[in-house]
Amino acid sequence: MLKTNLVTILGPTATGKTGLAAHLAAQLNGEVISADSRQVYRGMDLGTGKDYEDYFVDGVEVPSHLVDIEDAGAHYNVYRFQTDFIKVFNEIQSRGKFPVLCGGSGLYLEAVLRNYRLIEVPPNKKLRKELEGKSLEELTKILKDLKPELHNETDVETDRRAIRAIEIEHYYREHPQEDSEMPEINSLNVGIDFDRQMRRQRITTRLKQRLDEGMLDEVQKLLDSGLTPEQLIYYGLEYKFLTLHLIGELNFDEMFSKLEIAIHQFAKRQMTWFRGMEKRGTKIHWINGHLPMDEKVGEILKLLEKPS
Template sequence: MASASSPTRCPSGPRSSRGAMIFIVGATASGKTDLAVALARALGGEVVSADSRQIYRELRAGTAKPARDGQARVAGIPYHLIDCVGVAEAFDVGRWTRAARTIAADIRRRGRLPIVAGGTGLYFKALGEGLTALPARDEALRRRLAEEARTRGRAWLHQRLSQVDARAASIIPANNIQRVIRALEVRELSGRPISTLWSEGRSNGLDESGLGPAVVLRIDWPAEELRRRICARAEAMWPAMIDEARRLILEFSGAEPGLLSLGYPEAMACARGELGLDIGLQRLMRATCAYAKRQRTWFRHQLDAAAISGAQTEEMLRQALRIYAPIAR
């Protein structure tokens, strides 16, 4: 992937199928969606969501999912890879990467600019650098691991991972239960740690797939201001999350892949009467702030990005266009 420090790899304009695509990364609640839509409008682009929770159709209140119209557009801009599957269906990084690559290639063929925006770091890493060859999923094994996470707790399952793959456990946080499950699944199916397979190389990155380089823009907020934004958003979305959870418990157990994502175990517990609403909200705030801290660290160390900031989307848009302009000539 290319950043603003390597513009010579991106010789053509944004409406050309050869122009550099854009990645917009950052912590949750940092304003990625608004900036992506604004950039797409300014540059003739379409947005591809890189959010591991927004793919689930039933999850809306707790995912900050942008509202799309009947033509899958957000504020008039095509917005892809939202509402793809039900919460009971697994949707891993490999599946997302293949879908994103196909969509980005189609956007390019139509002479428009792919803009990938979201907070799931592994999605960007896999799309940019390619995928590691891993064994196919075993749905029965995944259901068993998910049930263990639900009944014994995410920390218990993470501790189990640390016993068989300490390196993977040091990289994958306990709250990212889907990645914990995948790491344990790979260990059981292949007999080898997933961290070992990671080190054995990748294939089909941007260059190999013909999508060309990407300019990476990272939205940065001061830590305390980001915390304030997260807590304000969590408080605003919490009543709708509880209403959503009350509908979900009528149909699902809570062990489904989508319902193990950030905030939903707490909302489901509240909906069942197992947890007080105030306690659930405080847990959501703490978990989201901790997740944002990990995101900030990951994006700063794993992706070569140009940092932008600003209290308003318009301010960030101006910075993004200044960074992209010399590359688009």
């Protein structure tokens, strides 16, 4: 237990990560650090799955970090996340609390667990001009030539993302990466496991619930605030398809069907990433997602007590 200075709760979307992380943190006198690439944005709540109520355990709110720290429309990235994580992790430890990392963004998780050497990449206007007008297929080929092992498929979801990913790869090749100031991390990594059919069922149920709770109104409010459709489409999944519906490009049934499929595909990519993490040397202890909350927490506490 003493050698472990972090617990990481991971898993695909709709598996109950936040609730488990909060309950575990409550047991460990800890605080939760979110590793979600979209929950950093203010005003993007239902679409990113910010289950604020999950942070309450027995009526007491468990402190959480790296949620609602950036305005919608901005572009947060893995470099910013790693920098913010280091600051928050050190601050939590300095107060004698135990940090619990929670999320499904594989690149963000690995930036911490494998201590990626990350540097901030400035815009390259000349390169952007050269890439302007190329199709997404062409941009994807350029990126894969630079980076044959393309783990992060979201890099090629849109032209803008692909151009940025190419820009980053060019910069990394031209500038030797400097060591980051990542503290020594010894994390117990726990994945929440559901079979494929149950995972699909949970995704569909949650999508319907969030639409009932006003997810369309949330996206419309963001558009009314001055964000362009292109800015929201950049964030993918819910924000992409709900925006396309609101601007008249998809009817409701088309939007629901396409979004449901996209989320299922996203969950599959998340699982592929986690399996890749294991192949790259990250040990993940998978626990049965069907277990009651107290049993899941109990299993993790037992893992913490085992000698390393």
